[in-house]
Amino acid sequence: MKTPPGVSATDFAAALGQFEAAVGKEWVFTSDEDVALYRDAYSPFWGEPEERVAAAAVAPGSVEQVQAVVRAANRYKIPLYPISTGRNLGYGGSAPNYSGSVVLDLKRMNRVLEVNERSAYALVEPGVSYFDLYRYIQEQGLRLMVDVPDPGWGGVMGNALDRGGGYTTHQFRNHFDAHCGMEIVLADGEILRTGMGAMPGSKTWQQYKSGFGPWVDGIFSQSNFGVVTKMGFWLMPEPDAYLTGVVLVPRHDDLIPLIDILNYLESSRVCQGISELSSPVMGLPAADDAPPVSPELAALIVKAVERDTRGLDEFAARKGRAAWSCTLKFYGPAKALQAQWEFAKDKFAQIRGSTFVDGALIKLPLSAEQKEKAHKVEFGIPNLSIFSLGARNANNPTPTNGHQWFSPIIPRSGEDVFEANRVFAQAGREYGLPVPPFSLPFCFWERSFLFLFGFPVTHDVEKNKKTRAAFTQLVRIAADHGWGEYRTAPAYQDLIMSTYSFNNHALLRFLERLKDAVDPHGILSAGRYGIWPKHLREGRQ
Amino acid sequence: MNRREILQGGIAATTLSIVGGAGWTPSSVSGDARPQSLPVYKVIFDQRVAEAREFGREMLQLGLAVQPIDGDMTNLWYDDLYPRWRQSPVAIAGLTAHGPLFCLERLAWDFGMRVVLRTDHQRAAKGSFGRALTGQVSLLQAAAGAGLADDEPDALISWVIAPVTRPLST
Numbered sequence: 001m002k003t004p005p006g007v008s009a010t011d012f013a014a015a016l017g018q019f020e021a022a023v024g025k026e027w028v029f030t031s032d033e034d035v036a037l038y039r040d041a042y043s044p045f046w047g048e049p050e051e052r053v054a055a056a057a058v059a060p061g062s063v064e065q066v067q068a069v070v071r072a073a074n075r076y077k078i079p080l081y082p083i084s085t086g087r088n089l090g091y092g093g094s095a096p097n098y099s100g101s102v103v104l105d106l107k108r109m110n111r112v113l114e115v116n117e118r119s120a121y122a123l124v125e126p127g128v129s130y131f132d133l134y135r136y137i138q139e140q141g142l143r144l145m146v147d148v149p150d151p152g153w154g155g156v157m158g159n160a161l162d163r164g165g166g167y168t169t170h171q172f173r174n175h176f177d178a179h180c181g182m183e184i185v186l187a188d189g190e191i192l193r194t195g196m197g198a199m200p201g202s203k204t205w206q207q208y209k210s211g212f213g214p215w216v217d218g219i220f221s222q223s224n225f226g227v228v229t230k231m232g233f234w235l236m237p238e239p240d241a242y243l244t245g246v247v248l249v250p251r252h253d254d255l256i257p258l259i260d261i262l263n264y265l266e267s268s269r270v271c272q273g274i275s276e277l278s279s280p281v282m283g284l285p286a287a288d289d290a291p292p293v294s295p296e297l298a299a300l301i302v303k304a305v306e307r308d309t310r311g312l313d314e315f316a317a318r319k320g321r322a323a324w325s326c327t328l329k330f331y332g333p334a335k336a337l338q339a340q341w342e343f344a345k346d347k348f349a350q351i352r353g354s355t356f357v358d359g360a361l362i363k364l365p366l367s368a369e370q371k372e373k374a375h376k377v378e379f380g381i382p383n384l385s386i387f388s389l390g391a392r393n394a395n396n397p398t399p400t401n402g403h404q405w406f407s408p409i410i411p412r413s414g415e416d417v418f419e420a421n422r423v424f425a426q427a428g429r430e431y432g433l434p435v436p437p438f439s440l441p442f443c444f445w446e447r448s449f450l451f452l453f454g455f456p457v458t459h460d461v462e463k464n465k466k467t468r469a470a471f472t473q474l475v476r477i478a479a480d481h482g483w484g485e486y487r488t489a490p491a492y493q494d495l496i497m498s499t500y501s502f503n504n505h506a507l508l509r510f511l512e513r514l515k516d517a518v519d520p521h522g523i524l525s526a527g528r529y530g531i532w533p534k535h536l537r538e539g540r541q
Numbered sequence: 542m543n544r545r546e547i548l549q550g551g552i553a554a555t556t557l558s559i560v561g562g563a564g565w566t567p568s569s570v571s572g573d574a575r576p577q578s579l580p581v582y583k584v585i586f587d588q589r590v591a592e593a594r595e596f597g598r599e600m601l602q603l604g605l606a607v608q609p610i611d612g613d614m615t616n617l618w619y620d621d622l623y624p625r626w627r628q629s630p631v632a633i634a635g636l637t638a639h640g641p642l643f644c645l646e647r648l649a650w651d652f653g654m655r656v657v658l659r660t661d662h663q664r665a666a667k668g669s670f671g672r673a674l675t676g677q678v679s680l681l682q683a684a685a686g687a688g689l690a691d692d693e694p695d696a697l698i699s700w701v702i703a704p705v706t707r708p709l710s711t
Contacts, residue, residue, distance in 0.1 A: 026707075034707065037650055041643075087647070107651060131619065153648070387640035388612030 001030050002055040004079050004100040006535075012055075015076040019058045019102075022068035027108070029057040038086065038103045040095035042402035042457045044468050044491045052095050052490055054081065057103035063185065063229045069104060070227065071189040073523045080104045081525050082227045084126040084158030087151075090404055090457075090489065091162060097490040097527035098536070104227065112136045113230065114206075120144055121180060121206040123232045126157045130382040143238040143365075145380035147172040152382025157231045161221045163487055165444045167377040169272035169331050172236045174445060176221050181205040183230035184220055187519035192226065206232035222487070223511070224525030225518050241334035242273075242379070244359030245341045247348045248280070248322035252309035254351050255324050256414030261347045262326060263412055266446065270340050273329025273378065275443040281316040281323050284440050293437075301437045305425045307418065322355070329378065334361055403454035404467070404491075406474050408483035410441065410449045417441050420451060420483065427477045433470045450486065475499065490527070497530025512537065581701070582625060583608045585617065585635035585645075590697060592662075596636045614641040618648060626652040632703035642698050649702045657705070662697040 003012045020028045029035060038054045045051040060066045073080050079101040086094025086105065094103060110127030115137060122133060122144075130152040137144050147166035149159055160175040172178045181195040195211035196202040209215070219225055249258050265271045278284055282301055283293060293301070297315065304312040316323050328344055330337040338361070348354050362370065366379060376383045410420050421438055428435030434455070441449035453474070455467045472495060475485065479499035488496050500507050511531045515522070522533020586597035588609035597607045610617055614637075622645075625631060630652040635642070646656050 031707075131623070135619070153644070383613070383615040384618070384644050385613040385615055387644050388614075388638070 001032070002035070002053070002100055004055050004102065005098075007076065007078060007100075011076045012078065015072055015078045016056065018072035018075070019069055022072065023058055023060045023065045027059040027061070029059070029105075030055075038094045038105075040089075040093035040489075042089045042093060042404060042489070043095060044404055044457060044464055044471075044489060046457070046459050046461075046464065048461055048464070050491075052092075052097060052099045054094075054096055054103045055100045057105050059105040059108050061108040063109075063183070063191065066104070066106070066109075066185045066227055066229055067189040067191070070185055070187060070523070073102070074188060074521055077521050078102055078523060079526050080227075080523050081528075082106060082126075084155030084161075085129055085153070086158075087129075087154040088158060088162050088164070089402055091487060092490045095490070097493065097525060101526065106227075106229075109229065115140065115142060115144065115235075116206070117142045117144055119207055120235045120237050121232055122146075122156075122235055123181075123206055123230060124156050125230060126155060126228065128156050129153055130156055130159075132156075134380070134382050137235075145172075145236040145238050146382075147175065147178065147236065148377055148380055148382040149175070150377050151384045151386050152377070153384055156233065157228060160231065160233070161228060163221055166380075167274050167375075168236060168380060170266070170269070170446050171272075172234065173274060175233075176218075178234050179217070179231055180207065180209045180234055181230075181232040182217055182220060182228050184226035184228050186226045187521070187524050191229075194220075206234075219514065222529045224528040224531055225514060227524065236331075236380070238364055239331040239333075241332065241337055241364060242362045243330040243334075243337040243341060244273075244327055245330075245344065246325055246327050246357040246359065247345070248325045248355045248357070249348075249351050250316065250323055250353040251313050252304050252316075252323045253414070254354075255417060257351050258324055258326060258348070259412060259414045259417070261344075261350070262328075262443075263447075265328070265344050265347065266443075270343055271328040272331050275329065276327040277440050277443070278325050278327075279323065279438070279440065280325055281312065281319065281321040282438055284438060298437065302425070305418075305421050305438060307422070327359075334363065337361065402457045404457055404471065404489050405487075406451075406453040406455060406471055406478075407485055407487060408451050408478040409445070409486050410451055410483050412441075412447060412449050417449065420481075423477065423481055424451075424453075424474070427474065431470075431473055433473060435474075445486075451483075493528065494530045580632065581605060581634050582631035583621070583633050585610060585614070585633060585637060585641070587612055587635075587637040587641065587697070590638075592697060593636045596699075610637065610641060612638060612641065614644055618644070622648070626654075630654050630704040632701060634699075634701040636697060636699045638696070639698060642700050645702060652704070653707065654702050654704050656700055657703045658701045660699045662699070 003009055016028060016030065035054050035056060038057055040052070043051050058069055060069055070080065079098055081096035081098070081101040082104040083094045084106050094105070096103060106126035108127060109125040110132060111125045112128055112133055113123040113125065115122045124133060130146060130148045133146050133156055134148070137146065145168060147168045149164050149166050160179050163176045165175060166173040181197045182193070183197065184192045184194070186192055193205070194217050195205060196208050197205040198211055220228055247258070262275055266275065282297070283290060300312040300315050313323065328341070330340055341358070345356050348356070366374060371379070371381060374381070376385070410416050424435045424439065425437070427433055435453070439451055439453065441451055444450050455471055458464060468491065471492060475492065475495055478484070484499060485496045497508055508530060515531050516534050519533065522535055526533055526536055584597070584600040584605045584607045586593040586607065586609055588594050588597070589612055597609060601607045608617055608621070622633070633645070649655070
């Protein structure tokens with residue numbers, strides 16, 4: 001059995017005894033076999049000394065038990081690492097930032113405490129997965145939609161606290177933004193409720209977000225200031241219908257007006273779903289089984305990235321392929337959706353040569369057959385189908401163990417998409433980094449684009465070393481251009497926090513002051529998102 | 542290794558597990574955790590792959606309940622395994638790609654189950670397969686006797702997930 005760093009074997013044994021007294025002997029895990037289940041399956045340090053691993057795990061079944069565990073941990077200065085379901089693969093999974101921590105596994109706290117159909121909200125415990133909440137809503141016959149990530153086996157609360165996202169409308173697919181009210185066990189065991197929950201007997205904890213005074217919810221996301229034990233979420237009333245429409249534009253530089261119009265339509269809520277950009281001429285996004293890009297096209301793409309687009313435009317015209325397409329997605333009343341799509345077409349028609357493809361209007365609720373055929377996440381149906389991808393094929397001869405995502409946020413404009421591609425392509429050439437010839441941005445978040453480069457995670461130490469070096473290089477290059485990551489695996493959290501360095505790292509220094517004040521022994525999630533307690537900071541900066 | 546051999550390997554691994562019963566120790570929990578002796582509830586196969594389809598037919602002929610998947614195990618999990626495991630954990634076996642097993646293994650952990658036997662079949666040159674077997678030593682020896690080699694890694698995996706009893710920590 002591993003012992004937390006700086007903790008004597010005697011103290012650790014005493015703490016484990018108190019954990020057992022609090023939660024029951026069967027819910028304290030110390031054997032190597034049990035603790036190994038908390039390894040991060042996608043760790044970029046898999047099998048290396050730097051891999052972050054737990055010393056033990058404890059699984060409380062109630063808020064009172066969480067309080068008891070936290071108090072015991074404080075007494076013996078045991079580092080804890082709370083997880084909800086621990087399935088945020090690619091972002092750390094259930095492994096701690098700080099090796100030797102005791103995982104505070106909240107999976108047993110898996111009650112859906114309330115779902116209110118009339119007011120369209122849910123209140124859940126940490127161990128409630130998207131499958132659990134979806135099942136509850138289906139079994140109760142409620143006309144509500146859960147916005148789910150892909151894959152959907154993770155925790156509703158954990159994904160939101162990690163600031164993950166989904167696939168339906170603006171208001172719901174930013175999962176942290178969709179929350180309303182929290183309950184938190186602080187490092188000293190005290191319980192705090194945020195928003196309207198701060199008022200005893202409040203009738204609106206899940207209906208009004210900010211309560212009175214400073215709205216502190218944000219500091220409990222991507223952080224380590226408390227253990228969130230309840231969280232409310234606004235849910236989408238099941239819409240009447242869903243509609244898609246596709247706009248195609250002929251020239252490479254048409255991306256600029258295309259995105260400007262898209263921004264207008266999204267910011268005006270004319271279209272609400274997650275828009276998808278693609279490039280028919282470049283064959284992007286490329287399917288696993290897509291034929292290889294011809295040398296002619298590859299050369300034209302390189303030139304276009306360097307802003308010489310004539311060749312690619314001529315190629316597109318010759319082949320009869322659009323330069324870009326954008327799929328818009330609409331949720332709402334059927335009659336309104338048709339009108340909204342017509343309005344969108346009128347706007348895009350300003351781009352010379354634009355054409356349109358009308359999608360089929362789908363009335364909700366979906367039939368069982370429709371559910372099978374649908375892109376499930378767009379209808380709030382959790383699934384694990386993503387794990388059936390990545391099978392061995394001609395373009396993917398050695399499937400990997402998963403991915404870590406380099407995910408900078410860039411401005412939502414065509415010019416910035418071109419500039420980011422130019423910068424990353426140049427970095428790829430200069431440093432031999434695995435940068436794709438052209439990367440499409442994603443529209444997950446409002447008002448900004450997300451770039452996503454998936455780096456394979458393997459169990460090959462040498463390959464993982466190279467990947468980490470490339471990842472690190474790209475983070476620095478992105479930061480030099482003002483593009484920051486929105487989320488990352490523990491292995492890179494210090495690195496990325498170091499890029500948020502305005503005014504001599506004022507943000508991090510403020511967070512450290514908060515940490516020292518609310519968790520003076522530094523027992524909660526040491527190092528999470530770069531926030532280390534005082535006794536572990538020395539020598540790191 | 543040809544198609545017939547991978548089929549035989551999958552069947553041998555699975556049926557060994559089924560008849561083996563108590564006394565296994567899963568490779569991933571090789572300490573004191575002890576699998577309980579329970580019947581196999583379902584045998585799962587990836588119907589995208591010819592060898593797995595043939596495996597499914599063979600297991601059906603052995604009188605086992607079989608369940609095809611097309612690589613995605615979501616419906617199997619949501620409609621069948623989750624409700625069944627909520628009642629009580631029961632063993633499952635299969636011949637699938639890595640992805641479905643990866644999911645099923647992790648979901649099974651929450652019900653006190655582990656992968657207790659796993660055979661990796663690697664697609665080698667010209668579409669043939671090699672194998673690598675992991676599990677308890679005694680079971681590996683039995684598997685070797687059944688014609689299972691342990692020389693190469695995976696593309697298809699035959700596996701068994703079964704309940705284990707876990708010794709308390711102290």
